[in-house]
Amino acid sequence: MDTNTNRCKICGRELNNPDDPFSEDYEGDCLQCMADCGDPDCAAKVAKINGQTEPTRISMR
Ligand SMILES: [Zn+2]
Secondary structure, X not given: OOOOOOXXXXXXXXXXXXXXXXXXXXXXXXXXXXXXXXXXXXHHXXXXXXXXXXXXXXXXX
């Protein structure tokens, strides 16, 4: 397994890229794709990065 340059299995972006806040590695998928797939934790994180206090569809705990 190539751990040098991990890429998202869905969108193909480089994972854990310090220049890309949405590239955080979630078991092979990036944060953005996990959020797109409906993962509530990732959606909340993406919303936070986007400067929102609360995601639109998911209520915070
Ligand atoms: Zn992705």
